[in-house]
Amino acid sequence: MSRTPEEEASLRLVLDMFEHVLNPMDSGAVDRFISPDYIQHNQSVTPGRESLKAFLDMIKVQSPEAMHDVKRAFVDGDHVTVHYHVRRWPGDLGWAVIDIFRVADGLIAEHWDVMQDVVDGGPNPIGPF
Amino acid sequence: MSRTPEEEASLRLVLDMFEHVLNPMDSGAVDRFISPDYIQHNQSVTPGRESLKAFLDMIKVQSPEAMHDVKRAFVDGDHVTVHYHVRRWPGDLGWAVIDIFRVADGLIAEHWDVMQDVVDGGPNPIGPF
Numbered sequence: 062m063s064r065t066p067e068e069e070a071s072l073r074l075v076l077d078m079f080e081h082v083l084n085p086m087d088s089g090a091v092d093r094f095i096s097p098d099y100i101q102h103n104q105s106v107t108p109g110r111e112s113l114k115a116f117l118d119m120i121k122v123q124s125p126e127a128m129h130d131v132k133r134a135f136v137d138g139d140h141v142t143v144h145y146h147v148r149r150w151p152g153d154l155g156w157a158v159i160d161i162f163r164v165a166d167g168l169i170a171e172h173w174d175v176m177q178d179v180v181d182g183g184p185n186p187i188g189p190f
Numbered sequence: 191m192s193r194t195p196e197e198e199a200s201l202r203l204v205l206d207m208f209e210h211v212l213n214p215m216d217s218g219a220v221d222r223f224i225s226p227d228y229i230q231h232n233q234s235v236t237p238g239r240e241s242l243k244a245f246l247d248m249i250k251v252q253s254p255e256a257m258h259d260v261k262r263a264f265v266d267g268d269h270v271t272v273h274y275h276v277r278r279w280p281g282d283l284g285w286a287v288i289d290i291f292r293v294a295d296g297l298i299a300e301h302w303d304v305m306q307d308v309v310d311g312g313p314n315p316i317g318p319f
Binding site (some may be wrong): 063064065068100101102103104105106107108133135136137138140142144157158159161173175176177179180183184185186187188189190 | 192193194197229230231232233234235236237262264265266267269271273286287288290302304305306308309312313314315316317318319
């Protein structure tokens with residue numbers, strides 16, 4: 062492992078965003094972590110930082126018990142990867158998600174993600190995480 | 191960026207695997223890149239290195255024109271992340287995929303992935319890559 066202090070700070074920024082924004086679904090904390098010029102690649106939402114706040118407010122109502130369990134996270138230069146398990150309620154099979162974030166000037170500036178249903182059963186006895 | 195020579199070698203191993211195994215769907219090249227103790231977390235296939243070879247032989251018949259376009263790749267310690275676009279034929283919308291690989295002793299030892307359909311249209315004019 063050869064992380065620079067800047068890489069450690071970028072990884073910490075993203076994990077703090079999970080703790081203070083995603084897990085509590087707190088739109089009021091978005092501006093501390095997300096750039097005003099945020100580039101959103103998720104295909105299901107409208108672009109931009111304000112749209113992210115509206116999305117958080119919506120899912121907080123729809124799924125107040127939602128959990129985002131981080132399984133592993135990595136940093137390379139200004140990019141951070143996070144692999145996590147989203148469950149909307151206790152016992153939900155939920156989704157496996159991998160996010161990639163680009164950090165610039167101490168804020169999350171760009172975001173790509175891929176998500177997939179977790180299945181019960183199937184040909185592989187080894188779990189998705 | 192602060193990649194060590196070991197990290198550069200792990201990243202190169204994974205990108206070479208895309209070039210020599212995934213893109214040509216060449217099961218004969220698997221043993222040069224994948225550990226005999228390969229831990230497969232993809233939920234849709236049976237576990238292990240031999241199963242990967244059978245999978246490659248199958249998709250080579252089903253989708254001989256399949257392409258895997260790497261969009262970005264990162265390394266942190268012994269883990270490599272690759273974000274890429276799978277298309278089964280020219281013009282296919284295909285899937286967005288993010289893989290995470292763990293490298294050990296110069297071979298790919300473990301693999302997690304998440305994949306999602308690329309959609310046409312939708313609320314976000316910014317593309318998934």
